[in-house]
Amino acid sequence: MKEIIRTEDLYAGYEGSVVLKELNFIINKGEITVILGKSGCGKSTILKTIIGLIPPISGDIYFYEKRMDYLSESSVNNLYRRIGVLFQNNALLNSLNLYDNVSIPIKMHYPELQKEIEREMVFSTLSQVGLLKSFNKFPSQLSGGMKKRAALARSMILDPDIIFCDEPTTGLDPITAHGLDELMLNLKNIFGITLVVVTHELRSIEKISDKVIVLKDGAVHFSGKYDKLFTLNDSFINKFFLKE
């Protein structure tokens, strides 16, 4: 299976504190990889490091087998055109309505695209996430689940190769969370989009994950297929999945 992202001896964190150490893992194309671990173990930090919001302390990140240089504008721009990000707090721009929020990537990256096509793309995407009728509402008029779906629509508008989702279902009711899980599965199955999902929602992990990366104390504790998790008889993993 073709790899999209690979990390080699990656150390990451914030000024003066190393949060993640010696990370080596691979994210394969067309898979949903779930990153999980206790609160504060560095799950969101991994995402932010891969997408270039936090510079790595040391080590390398490869995107399509090409080493990422986060200081190079062209390298970062190439990355941003091929990824989508669903932030933990949605990060929708409150001053813009849903249509404008979702169309930002098109307007910024493809200003030459005709308005008619842009409108079709935005409405199609909103239709896929079930928000077509709310296209002219502002984020403040949307519920938590709707905001998550709107943010997902914005992240997928340019058909990214990979979408990073930071706790997409946290704080949502089970029915809305189930809908969002279904949506992520559709993105993988129908459009072949790769997803990296940070979550600790057990139901979600069981349903969507192809591969699981478990973090413990800032290092990779387990990386592999979901089914293999429970064959290890590992105390930390069993506790995490409430099996002990």
Place this chain on the structure above:
Amino acid sequence: MTKEKKDILLPEKFTIENVPFLFNEIKELKKDANIEIDFENVERFDSSAIAFLNHLKINYENISFKNITSEFNKILGMFHTDESIEHDLQIITPRKRFEAIANRFLKLRSNFRKYILLLSDEIYYTILYIFNRKGVYPGEISNQMYDIGFKSSPILCLISFLVGVTISITTLEQLNNFGADIYIADIVGFGMIRELIPLMTGIILAGKIGASITAEISSMKVLEEVDAIKTMGLVPEQFLMVPRLIAITLAVPLLIAIADVIGIFGGVIIAKIFSGIQPSAFFREMLVTVDLKDFFIGLGKTMVFGWTVVITAGYKGFSVEKGAVEIGNATTDSVVLSISLIIVLDCLFALLLY
């Protein structure tokens, strides 16, 4: 008459990079043109390609597809938009415009009512607190006095001094022409104590204290802290506003006293430097025109301006419902409305007191 005919051979990469060129090829065609789309070469496509095809399907009557794969056909069927939505987006009738204007007036009336209600609530809660000492967090009044009084004093001193200096310089030049330099003391004393210092203090309080109160309360509203206060059985309008109202009431006399002294000091310096008027002569002349009543009028005016700033800031802060943009707008609106009200009130005072 024969219909226009257009055959389009789609490129290998039917993606967002090529869609604008394809669109330009068909945009001049009439609605009933026969368009045939050939998929033979297509190896890759994306959602902009599907959007392009959807656009064709909606806007042209005779579209036919050639060599289309079943996979593409299936995905095309999954994408659909509701045409009526687009119409909603565009139609703004004159009636809708008129309704929007009327709604603005109705909102203005409703906002005025809310402002007056908040004002009366605050008067009630402040009197209630003075008698029963409940509903306000202990120590909050002194915290607010520190913020409102102490933190505002440096900028107020600087502005007062500069206003005193400016008034003296500009007035002395005219008085010199008539040999009436000594009357600079009357102008600076009377003008500063009764008019300029209260006005400047009001404006500084609006910019510094008003903005911070609105930003703080509106953030608390957005972050549901105000709801939390309510669920604790407290009244947010009392819990948050009464300490600020009492603090400003206590801080204003001190601020005014300091500002008056420094403003006049600025005038004295200029009078001495430019006209050689001794400070003792300056004060002797000033006290002929200015008495304690003028100080209290200035103080009273500033007190009213201060209450206006706090009430306006609170009103704008509590009016925020959701979102970061609303916080920014409310803060700006609070400063603009406070300054406007201060100037209107100042004008009313001038009419009543002179």
